[in-house]
Each structure stands twice: as C-alpha cells, then as structure tokens.
Amino acid sequence: MRPWMLIGWALAACLPLLLGSGYAVQVADLALLNALAVLGLNFVTGYAGQVNFGQAGFAGIGAYVTALGALAGLPFWLALLAALVVAAGASLALGLPTLRLRSFYLAMATIGFGEIVHLVLLHWESVTGGSSGLRQIPPIGIGRFVVGTDAQAWWVLLAVLALAVLVAGRVRRSWLGRAMIATADAEIAASLTGLDTLRVKLVALMLAAVYAALSGGLYAGYVRYVSPDQFGNQQAVLLFSMLVLGGTGSIGGCLIGAAVLTVLPEALRFLHAWYMVLYGAGVVAIVLFMPDGVVGAARRLGRRLGVG
Amino acid sequence: MSLLVARGLVKGFGGVRALDGVDLEVAEGSISAVIGPNGSGKTTLLNVLSGAYRADAGSIMFAGADMAGRPPLQFARQGLARSFQNIRLFTRLSVLDNARVGAMGGHGPSLAAVLLRLAAHRTAEAMATRRARAALDQVGLGGLADAPAGSLPYAQQRLLELARAVAGRPRLLLLDEPAAGMNMTEAMALMDIVRRLRDGGITVLLVEHNMRLVMQVSDHLTVLDFGRRIAAGGPDEIRRDPAVIAAYLGPGHGEGGAPDA
C-alpha cells in the first residue's frame, strides 16, 4: 500500500470527528454503502466489460434477506451472510442464461432483472411487507456490540469497505482480474488461451452481486427500514453513473464516484427545484470534461505536473 | 507422427462454401503452411481448427483426441494456441499481463486461493510470470513488459500476440499472416523466431502471403483455392505446381512475394 493511501484511510477514519454533525456523517455513511455496491459493479462492468443494470436488484435482495433474517431472530451477521449467499445464487440464475448476450441485449436483460426484483419486493406482500416495506429491523451488530450512532456506523462500514477494497485489489492483481479484463477486451482471444470466459463473467457477476448484497444488507441494518423504492432502476442507474464518473475499472475511482454522486445532490439542495437540473448538468459536465472519470483526470493532471 | 489430422472439413456461410472438403495433416515438430488466394478459406480453416467455428462436416483429430464440435477453450486446453489475422490483444492489460493470460490459460487457482493468497495462488502466479517473461524474451519484447498493450506499434502488437500464444506452452501454434505489415527485414527476423519456437518443440501451422518467407521456412505446404485443396507438398514441389502458379503465385514467380525490382 502506498503512503498516500494510508493517509487517505487514516483521514477517513477521523472523518466523523471532523464533520461533527449527524447529517453530514449520515450522508457519508450512505456514500460508503454506495461505494460498496459500486466496487462490486466494477468487477463485472469495469473489468469484465459486461453492462449490469441489475446491481440495485441484488442490493434489494441483500437488504430484504438480511432484514427478514434479522427480524426472524437470526444474529445480524448471520442474516447478512445468508443474504450474500442468496444474492450469489440469484446472480447465477441471472448470469447463466444472459451472460452470453452482448452489449445492449445484456443491458436490457439486467434492467429486466432489476425490474422483476423490484416488482416482487413490491407485490409479494406477505413476505416483503409490500410497498410499506419492513420496519424495526435489528441494527448492525455482532455479539454484544450494536451500532448505535451514525459515527459508529461509519467506522463499521469503513472497515467493511476497507476489506472490500482489499479483496477487490487481490482479485484485480490475480489471474482472475486479468482474465476478466481479457474477456472484456477480446473474448475470442481469451477463450482461445483456454479461459472459460463464461465462467469468468459469472464469477465477476457473482462478486458484483455479493458486494451489492453486502451494501443492501448493511443498509437494512443501518436505516432499519427497507422499502422497494430504494432498490429500483433509478438506483441502478445511479450506481452505474458512480462507476463511470469515478473511472471505470479503477478501485479508487469507484470510491470517488460514489462519494461525489452521493454528496453532489445534497450539496445542490439549496437550489430547490433546480437542483435536479443542475445535478444532471453536473453529470454531463463531468463526462464532457473528465471523460476517463475523476481518477483519469487526476492521473492526467499528475502527469502534467510531473512533466511540466 | 501427425499431431493434427483433419479430414473432409466443410464450412459454409449462406451461399459461400468457404471450406469444401479440406484434408490436412500436420506432422509433429514441423513448420507447415497453408497458402492460397484471398478468400480461398485459409482463415476459415484456422478458425475451424481452433474451434472458433464449428465445421459443418468433417473430423479433426488433435493430439490423439477427436475435437470436432468442441468449444474453443477445449482446443486450447488440448495444447493449441493461435494468433489472429486482425490483432486481438487485451488492450487494457500490460504487455506482461497479456502474456500471463496466455500462460495461465484455463488453469487458474480457485477464488478462495486468490483471496487468501494460498500457496496454490502464489505458485500459479510465479509460474505464469516466469513463462510469460520467457515468452516475451523469445519474441524480443522483454524490455516492454510494463507498457500497456494498446500503445504498442502494429508490428510489436503482432509479436505480442505471438508471445501470448507461446506463453501457454502449446503443442501446436496456428499463425494467421504473422508477417503482415512487416517489411522484409522484419519478416525475416520473425521467421527466425518461428524457427526457434519449432526447435523448442512447438509445431507451427501458418498462413502467410509472403512467399519468400513461406518457402524458406516451411517444411510442408497446403494450397487452397475456393475452399478445396489443390496441392500439397514441399516448397520446391509447390513452387513448380502449374495449378498453384495459375491460381496463386502468378507467372514469373520464383522466389519473392512480388515481381523483383
């Protein structure tokens, strides 16, 4: 790990102390949750090149399974674990038939998946509580320790995120990461080296689903209330935007993208009705002026400073 | 000993019969070539032989196994590697990583091994790196290991394709126009590499239009025209074959790939 990264993590750990207010910490917590889901998306979209608009659906599965498990009396972490397993299973069910599809066709299939999950959450009322959702979910906790404040949540979520980043980094630097990128760049060539590209894509999607479910499950324990509207297509698009904005295929980019797009709408709140317009315009502007994401722009700036 | 035996291969696309009953044998340890006019089915033949296309009819025996109808990755796992007429590199990966993908092929350790950095992961990575570096050295790209593959000039991209194929230690290497876009001097250097690979135990089957090069390097040639084999034999035989001259070489072709200045 490079020194500036260490500094970054250390600063992040101090953030609640610097922010002080509940609102700011809570926004920061949501950013961490989003970052987890985006980090997962990066496996399948950033590395393996497969468009995935189903990420919010996986998060929804994770959130509901966690919530149901915890409400049924399972320890929180066990419910969360169950959620990861269910989401992984769902990713196989989605991926096996659809990962052979290309570009727009896959995009459509994943959008469809997200819609289906959303509709099931909405209408399978006896289990999911329908549109009024599930309430009074037990909070995040392990053993005696229970997350009480937004700041405590930040530290727990940050630790989980750090682990997620570590795992993502290990995958990227292993044969798996190379295989994912190879599959995205030239699938036929990859399969002619002996790679089972379908399996590689499946693993990428499964990792994505597990990360999303982790994000969703922690969301359920953090907000302690889940409803279908949080896991619809809008959220899927938002997560996708975060990935692109940060810089597809870059772990740091995922974190930055999630942070920017969680904070930006909040920062623009004072514009009232105009803030959504400005938000859209902001995204357009960022895409126009930072085509390779924030990370790419930073890299270019660094190079220029380094050269000049 | 024949490493590869194909019999009666047929492949059609709509109205076009790109392969029309082609027989081919490749002797272990040889450099063989397939030549023929444009559109005669050479690339299609390589595609069928590497599993990228499925033949409509015919049989393929490779290293003692019946391969017809199997997916490409099984051809690869059986010990076959190839390069492409249109370059297909993993452009976002570094030069070394391209070769490492080739070296690892389908034999990567499990996800758990990767995440926990188990011994299986470490030895596999070390092996892949070793083989990849060796392959890069063999084609002369050793110095560029860390460059992004997408930034290489055309000829070096071709060399990298070769290195990626070689890194997997294949038994049979299929090369589709490896010298395209190279001048004679560069092409000759490439052929030296190919010969050394053969000496290192890799059987080579290549498609190439540069006659000077093909005639110098090949032990055996197969000539296609309209999807059929019109001749087969050693370089001297082929050079004098009237059917080959009429269909492919053109009159006045002794050595070079074109009329000499």
Next chain:
Amino acid sequence: VCTGPIRVAVVTPTTTALALLGIQAANGVRFAADEINAAGGIAGQQVSVTVEDTAAAAGTALSAINRVLEPASDGSGPIAVFGSPISPLVFTQSEAIRKAGVPFLVTATNAGITAQNLPWLFRIHVHDCQLATLVPAYAVQTMHLQKPGIIVVGDDYGLGASKGMQATLAAMGITPAAATSYAPSDRDMTAQLLDITDKGADGIITFGRPGDLALVLKQIRQLGISLPRLGNTSLMAPTTMANVTDDEADGAIGIGGMLPQSGDARAQAFAAAVEAKYSVPADNFTVAYDDGMHLLKEAIEAVGCDRAAIRDRLAATSGWQGLLIRYTADARGDLAHTLGVYRNHGRSPQLLGTVSEAGF
C-alpha cells in the same frame, strides 16, 4: 417562550413522479405560514419554512430529514417537521425523528404509520384504515352493491386500501368480483377494467391518485362500461376534473379527505387563493397541512417553544376546528376522523355529507 424566528420544515417529494403530491402538501404549509406571518407571526416571532425534497427514494428522504433536523448556526433546530403524504418515506424517517425528538406532522395514509409507537408523530389526514372501512360500507349499505370490483394504484397507498377494503367486505360476507391494480406508471388499465366487468361486477371501487384516476374514468367510458363508480376523493380532485369530460366524470362517488373546492365560502376562498398563488390547485392534503400549521401555531402560543410541551399539547387536541373538519387526537396520534362523501355532477363535485369514524 420563543427566541428568534420559528423554524418549521417540510420534507416531501418535490421532484419525480410524486412531485404533485409533495408540492400540494408543501403549498399548504407555506400558505398558512405566509398568512400567519402577515398577521404578526406566532407569539411575535416570524415563522420560517424550509422545504426539502425527498424525491421518491428512501435514501434521499433520509438525508432530507437529517438535514432539516440539523441545528442551525445558532444551535436551534426546527420546532416541528411536516412529513410527506408518502408512507414509505415517512417510515424511513421515523427513526431519525425518534432520535431527535421533534413533533412530526404527517399525512401519509398507511394505517401502520401511527402504529409505530412514536409519540412525536401525528397524522393530520384521514387514513387508509378509515377509508377501508367506510368506503365498502357505503358501497354495500348505501349503493347496495353486492359484487363490487376493485381497481387500485399498485403502490403503498392503493394496495394498502385494497387489502383493507377486502377485509371489510369479507366481514360483511361479500367477496369482490375482482381485485386488481395497475402500476403507478401504467397508462392503460383496460385489461384490469375488463377483468372486473367480465367477472360480473355490479360496481367499481377505485383508489388512486388524481392523474391515474382520470385515466380510469376515461377508460371506463371508452369501454362502454356503465357501472356505478366509487372511490377516494381523487375521483373529484381538480386535477382529475381538468382532464376528463363531463360525461366521464358524472356520477362518480368519492369518499375521503375533504376538498376545499366544494366546501363553504371560506374554503372556496382558500382554494382560489392557493391556486392563484402557486398555480397548482389545493387538494385535501393542502388543506390538512394548512390546518396543521395553524394547529401548531395555537399549540406554540399556548405552551411556548419547548418541543416536548408542543408534543403534549398536540396529543391533547380535542375538537379543534380546521378549515373543513374538526381534529381530535386519539391515543395513536391520529387527529383526523371525519371524511367527506362527494358525488360528481358533470365535472363539479358536490358534497353529499360527511361520515365520521366510530367514536368521533
């Protein structure tokens, strides 16, 4: 005693598909606040209203509530928060309210809203459970329907009502011919309507938002269906009336939160003033929020700016006269118990009378 301006916040969707509802809600608070300020404020202090958008998403709703609960630079938080008419959003925000301890006045109609055991929460609008009892009762007892078909909007609002109405009907020994719904974004309800008529319904009970009930009314006529129509008061909301013909609207009966347009002169003046001011008509929610603001004013004037005291005062509300109805707090925090019954004559709704929840 209150020092400095009195901060009140409204957290409600002002964007996305729920914008109309949210904007009509916010208009009620704003209108009342302006009126109060023009008349000298509350206990000599001016009221300041902040409106925060929740969009239609839980995450945004959560940020919005946390943002308004944030103390201002002078350390003072809002005296009270007005929540939205959308139940899932209110559920999302409830924990934050519990932690902060601020009176929370909402109109979200899911019956479970006031069952959260949250002493800070008050509902100033009638809820699904009341409608779910009164509407089927009216259908059976007054309209003499024996086999009604139910069609509702497929969100929290409609589905909750549908479930409740089916239970009430069952208690009266009646099974509906069909119970269907349409997605909030659906624009074609013919399949559902045909389902209802094919199964031999003798009337249609519908629950939805103004925009989509206009379509339901239209499509009922397009299909040549002439069954009696009964539903919530969205059937006579100004938005609905603006988009249907006389023929399509005529005869439909609606029960629910009361509309200012067909009230007495004062209510009509209110409706006209709101529409003139915001170019969006006032609806039952606008009235509820306007009443809520006035109720809050009286509470503050009575007990000062201590939030717990305000809460206790609100919880003790009894027979307080609003624009159209009287408000009385019950043990759960529900304040509204009176519903209007309307019938469309052409496109002008006429009040047939009011019904009240048993015990009020």
Next chain:
Amino acid sequence: MLEVEAISVAYGPVRALTEVSLRVAPGEIVALLGANGAGKTTTLATISGLQRPRAGVVRFEGQPISGLAVEAIVRRGIAHCPEGRRVFAGLTVAENLLAGGAIHPARTDFSADLARIYTLFPRLAERAGQHAWSLSGGEQQMLAVGRALMARPRLLLLDEPSLGLAPLLVAQMFAAIARLNRESGLAILLVEQNASVALSVAHRAYVLENGSVRLSGAADALARDERVRAAYFGG
C-alpha cells in the same frame, strides 16, 4: 501538387514526426518507406486531416489544408485509404463503394465508377451483396482501395495496400495503381512495406526513420542503395 512542409506531430508526449517535408508532383507516384513505427501512417493521417500538426503546414494545389476538417480535405480531391482497411463492416460491398462516393452530388450515377472498380477487382463484383465484415482479409483490402477510388480523387494516399493480398493480387494491385496513374494522371502517395514492389512502381521515394526523412530520391536509385536494401529488402 502536395507540399508537406516541416510538419511535426505528437501523440500526447510521444513525438511521432519531426519536421517532415515531402512533395508529390502532379501525375507522380511517390513511395514512403520506413520501419515499423517510423511515422508513415502518421504522415498520411496528417495530410488527410486526421491528425493536427504541432508545427509546419500541408499545402495542396497551392492552398494550405492543414487545419481544414477531414471532410473538407476529401472534397478538395485527396482520398485516403487508411491502414487496417476500415471497411464499413455492417454495410454490403456495394454500399461501401456507394459510401466511397459520398462527396459527389446526391443524384450522381455511380454505375460507371462501380463498373470500373469491379473490373479492377472482379472478386468484389461476386461479393457485391455480402456484408463487408464477412469478407476475407484480402477481399476487405480490395474493397478499401476500391472505396477510395470511388471519390475520383486527384491525389490518392494509400497505406499499405498490399497488406494481406496474395502474390498474384499484389501484382494486380500494383499494376492497377500504375495504370491509374498512367491513364488518368492520378497522383499517389504510397506507404508500403513491400519495398521492392513499391520502388518498382514509384517515381520517387522517401525513407522515414524515427519520424524524420532520412533519405529521398528517385525510386530506382533508392532501390539500388545498399542501406535501403539492408533495411527493407531483407538482405
């Protein structure tokens, strides 16, 4: 008719050309030789406007054209058949050729042009209705050259036209190039790896090395030059 004056081109920090100057006179075939990465493709791309020079100027028939849009340069009469074929994959052969005539007025009748190209490359006629992506490598190369000719240019920039062609066709292609030049006075700037063939049809030639002109002169003189033979003829 074409004057390239001291152009320098860079891709980001990578310098591709340094003060390259060259000339093509009307009716002339000029060959541009050089090792891989020498900058040949970049030179052609700069002439046709795909790359902007950092310094220097390109003049065509006396007018400066560097700075004009690519589309505008084609309309002046320069057609560029780029490296790597770049056929329109999803279009048929005939549609590709039709697109090649994009600069001519909408009502132009292309049948004569098409016939000319089909005589030049009979295989294209056989494949007229086939999608370009499904053509063999050599067939695509023919299509790319044919498409460039559809613009009826006065100057043709050819980037490795023999790439992937069978020997018989290489001969035919260069015969065709020579004939086009002879019969209609078409000026051609030719980049070609097959140095011996290139020098056999060209009048003059330039040799690029590392982005600069190293040698230039009459084609036959260069063909005899020892340095050229060692570097490009394979000894």
Next chain:
Amino acid sequence: MPQLVVSGLTLGAVYALVALGLLLIFSAARVVNFAQGQLLMIGAYLAIAAQVRHGLPAWAAYGLTLAAMALLGVVFMLVAWRPLRGRPTHLVILTTIAMGIILENLALIVWGPLPVSLPAPLVGRPWRVAGGVITMQQMFVMGTTMLALVALSLFMTRSRFGVLMRATAQDLDMARLVGIRVDRTIAAAFAIGSGLAGLAGLLVAPLYLAEPTMGGSLGLKGFVVAVVGGFGNLPGAVVGGLGLGLIEAFAARYVSAEYRDAVAFIIMIAMLCVRPRGLFGETVGERV
C-alpha cells in the same frame, strides 16, 4: 378479448414509435438514447402548450411541435453527443441519462407537476368491431406508426443518405475520410429521432395525459422493444412493439396485473436466451 387486442396494439404502437426513434439515432450515432422517453414527454407538452395554451389549430400545433422537436434533437446532439464522439459508449449512455434527468426536471419547473391532456385531433364515434371498441385516436396512433415505419424503412435502405448514415455509425473517422459530413448526418438522425419521439408524444397525450415523469417507463419500454426486435431492425421494432403491447395487455388480464411488467421482462429475457440478437437481429459480424 378483442378489446385487449385493441388496447395492447395501441400501447404497442407507441412503444414501437419510441423504439423507431431510438433506432434511428442508434443507426447513425451508435448510441442508445436513454432520454428518448423524456423527448416524448417534451413533445407532448409542446403540443399542449401550442394547442391548449396558445389556441393554435391542431395541424399548426402539430407542425410546430415536430419542427421544435427536430431542433431540440439537433441541440441534444450538439450537447450530449458531439463533444463525446469517439469516446466509449457507456459515457454517451450516461450523458443521455443525465439529459433525461435535466429534461424531466425542466419540464417540472416550466409546466408544473399537474397532469394535463391534449384534445384528440380526430373526433368521431368509436368503431365497434368484433366485440371491441376502437376510438379514432387509437386508429390514428396505429396508422401513424405504420406510416412512420414504411417511410423510415424506405429512407434507411433505399436512399443514399441512409447508407451514409449507417456508414457513419460504423466508423466515424472512416466516414469522414470518405467525405461524409458526419456532423450534419448525425444531426439529421437526431432531428428525425427526436421528431419521432415528439410524434409519439403528440399521439399519446390525448390518450394518456402528459406528466413530467411520463417518459421514464415509455422510454424503457421502447428500449425493450428495440432489443426484442433486434437492434438495428426497423420492422423488428414495430413487431416487437406491438408484441410487447399485446403481451402486457394479456398478462395484465390473465396472469396478474401486478406482475404485468415482470411477465413482459421474463418473456423478453427468455426470448433473448433463445435468440441472443433479438427476433430479427442480424448476426452482426465479428470475424476472427
């Protein structure tokens, strides 16, 4: 039954029109315009503004709307596509999504949240056929879709402009190298595509009311239809559109109204598994 067919086909025709606009833009610029539904919404509002607010006769309001939408298409292209050309598609996709957000919220600010309707241009007694009722507007919607399809198909395959447009989509730099004025070509495609969205907006406004958020689901369905039909295939889009409309109507009636969209998506996914490039998708080539 017959009534379901009528309403399914009507909605299907609207889906098809959205998909046609999407395909037209795609066929020149190689981007899926995720704001197509929002363009439709703008079209509906413009028509309402012209006809209801400013009292123009229907034909003038319609003409004005289509012209304005064509212009908006060009503006859209200049803002959301032109600066991004040659960049990876997902960036362009994201930009179009953001443009959709901008349009939707601008509409909310300008026209407010109230649903509004447009008077139907053709008034007359509805037809009764085989036990079903078809209104004039429904016939108008279906007829217009068919006309648009025929006109577009001829335009794309028969006209030289169509060929140049497709060439531009395949390889932008190469298109410029053969002298195609790519900016104009693509601007034209955006103008037509946006005009088609506007047309769809005009047609649905009398049927389904206009709201700022009406575009979201219609745009998505248009995308579904384009995919099911096989991207790039115009008749495929129409068949896909009508098919989806019918499936939705029947699913709502006989399977479950709640899961109407789910049924549509499940059928779509199942179909993609069997035919990975849509119903009529060509095996767009990738040579090895």
